Amino acid sequence: MAIKISEILGKEVYTTKGLYVGKTYDAMVDIEKSSVSGIVISDASKGCLKDNVSDPTKKIVLPYRIVESIGNIILIKPPATERKLV
Secondary structure (H helix, E strand, O other): OOOOHHHOOOOEEEEOOOOEEEEEEEEEEEOOOOEEEEEEEEOHHHOOOHHHOOOOOOOEEEEHHHEEEEOOOEEEOOOHHHHHHO
């Protein structure tokens, strides 16, 4: 199933354990492979990865391979740093 990148922008991102990660700000595209390689997350300073964000204005990039599903929200596998915290 194909979706437009513009359809994921602004969606809230949660882990499969129900923890808030942030909001989708942008997507990174691998031109050579013609595929999305990562999603750029804003608002990460308010999410479960806040300990990894020193500046609240900074954004983080999550690899697209951890995305489990996209619907009204985006669900991701818990990042390794989060697994240590839970």
